[in-house]
Amino acid sequence: DGGITQSPKYLFRKEGQNVTLSCEQNLNHDAMYWYRQDPGQGLRLIYYSQIVNDFQKGDIAEGYSVSREKKESFPLTVTSAQKNPTAFYLCATQKEGGRFTDTQYFGPGTRLTVL
Amino acid sequence: GDSVTQMEGPVTLSEEAFLTINCTYTATGYPSLFWYVQYPGEGLQLLLKATKADDKGSNKGFEATYRKETTSFHLEKGSVQVSDSAVYFCALRYTGGFKTIFGAGTRLFVKA
Numbered sequence: 001d002g003g004i005t006q007s008p009k010y011l012f013r014k015e016g017q018n019v020t021l022s023c024e025q026n027l028n029h030d031a032m033y034w035y036r037q038d039p040g041q042g043l044r045l046i047y048y049s050q051i052v053n054d055f056q057k058g059d060i061a062e063g064y065s066v067s068r069e070k071k072e073s074f075p076l077t078v079t080s081a082q083k084n085p086t087a088f089y090l091c092a093t094q095k096e097g098g099r100f101t102d103t104q105y106f107g108p109g110t111r112l113t114v115l
Numbered sequence: 116g117d118s119v120t121q122m123e124g125p126v127t128l129s130e131e132a133f134l135t136i137n138c139t140y141t142a143t144g145y146p147s148l149f150w151y152v153q154y155p156g157e158g159l160q161l162l163l164k165a166t167k168a169d170d171k172g173s174n175k176g177f178e179a180t181y182r183k184e185t186t187s188f189h190l191e192k193g194s195v196q197v198s199d200s201a202v203y204f205c206a207l208r209y210t211g212g213f214k215t216i217f218g219a220g221t222r223l224f225v226k227a
Contacts, residue, residue: 004158031213042119042204042217043159050213058214090158103149104215106158 003027004107006091011112013078013085021076021110023091031094032074033104036060036087043090049074078112086114117142121205121218128195129226136190136221138179138205146207148172148181148188153202153220162190162203200225 005024013019023032031050035043045058049068063082068074078085091107122137140148147166151159163172168183177192188205205218 006158040219042219043215045214048213056213092159103161103164106151106160108158109156 004091004093004105006089006107006110009108009110011110012115013112014115016080018077018079019112021078021089021091021112023074023076023107024072025074025091025093025107026072027093027095027105028071029093029095029105030071031096032068033092033094034058034064034066034074034076035090035092037090037109038087046076046089085112087112117146117207117209117216119205119207119216119218121203121221124202124220124222125224126221127224127226130197131194132225134190134192134195134199134223136203136205136223138188138190138218140186140188140205140207142186142207142209144209145183146209148179149206149208149215150177150179150188150190151204151206151217153204155201159204195223195225197225197227199223 007022033048034046037043044060046064047066049055065077089110092104094102094104118141120139149164150162152162153159163174165172165181171180179188179190202220202222204220206215208215
């Protein structure tokens, strides 16, 4: 069954802790993205990766880190430096990062709450 | 810079009513335009897209036409159902295509 898997669906962490959100895809897409969604707002880009072992900062990268060691996986770490991490995090993929006509496909999201 | 502006919600309609959700954009060049839908607690799903001026995207009874002269991509549906209740996002991506710019989203409630 092809698709994008994000885990866990709900995540709770204490202030000062780092936490890693998982994103896995079996669509064989080259490009992967992380977005943050806050209530009543659109999506803001955190990081993106066009190919394995390469990634770029998006508009709100501060306090986040990523890796892209495998084509299928693009984990996001929310560090203690992120001042307001409570949000809904969405992972997305695209067949080729540079094709502006291509559709982005989204995972089901992870809701992170800082206690 | 490039941006997408959507009408503020929530929009509340009765079943079988006509729906319009306005979307205008600012962009250099000629972007592709998209409408995504988000159901509660889920990720976004592509609803429709248009990749050049005067193209009409359509899916599940929804339509939107890429209007370059008015820089608009309004979403319409002739008869909404309760199951259409969701948040709708307008988005653009331009040539070079690494980033997608999203509007703030418009929440739609459809009453039986």
